[in-house]
Amino acid sequence: MTGAHELDVTIEPAGLLFTCPVDGCGRRMAIDREGRYTLIDRGDPTASHRGGVGGVEMDPPQVRTA
Numbered sequence: 001m002t003g004a005h006e007l008d009v010t011i012e013p014a015g016l017l018f019t020c021p022v023d024g025c026g027r028r029m030a031i032d033r034e035g036r037y038t039l040i041d042r043g044d045p046t047a048s049h050r051g052g053v054g055g056v057e058m059d060p061p062q063v064r065t066a
């Protein structure tokens, strides 16, 4: 499965939760109030994920090592 998936956004007390509604994907990721990005479920790594709410736009994820 490839293509662009539109993420659903849920506003949580700790930040924003992004979930992909596409069958067979199910990517989940969170952004906390400091803007830190956490990938919870990778989902389909070949799809490009986008979504935004309240002026927050998702860029393609970048992997960083501490």
Ligand SMILES: [Zn+2]
Pocket (backbone or CB within 6 Å): 005, 020, 021, 022, 025, 026, 027, 043, 044, 047, 049
């Ligand atoms: Zn997806």
